[in-house]
Amino acid sequence: MFSAYCPRHGSEVLFGERRIRRLQNIDGVILVEVECYDGERITIVTGRGRRGPSSSAQLPG
Numbered sequence: 001m002f003s004a005y006c007p008r009h010g011s012e013v014l015f016g017e018r019r020i021r022r023l024q025n026i027d028g029v030i031l032v033e034v035e036c037y038d039g040e041r042i043t044i045v046t047g048r049g050r051r052g053p054s055s056s057a058q059l060p061g
């Protein structure tokens with residue numbers, strides 16, 4: 001299980017492995033594409049090769 005920010009929900013949503021639609025490993029950077037329960041496609045960047053500032057959503061407050 002993992003959570004990701006869904007813009008359509010406007011909040012973090014918890015996903016299971018079954019929501020994963022695509023896995024892509026590019027030079028150690030892993031792109032995980034998940035389909036939210038509302039149909040929104042969310043791409044999560046993970047992996048040890050991640051460079052630069054984190055693109056993960058910042059929680060308000």
Ligand SMILES: [Zn+2]
Binds near residue numbers: 006007008013
């Ligand atoms: Zn959603």
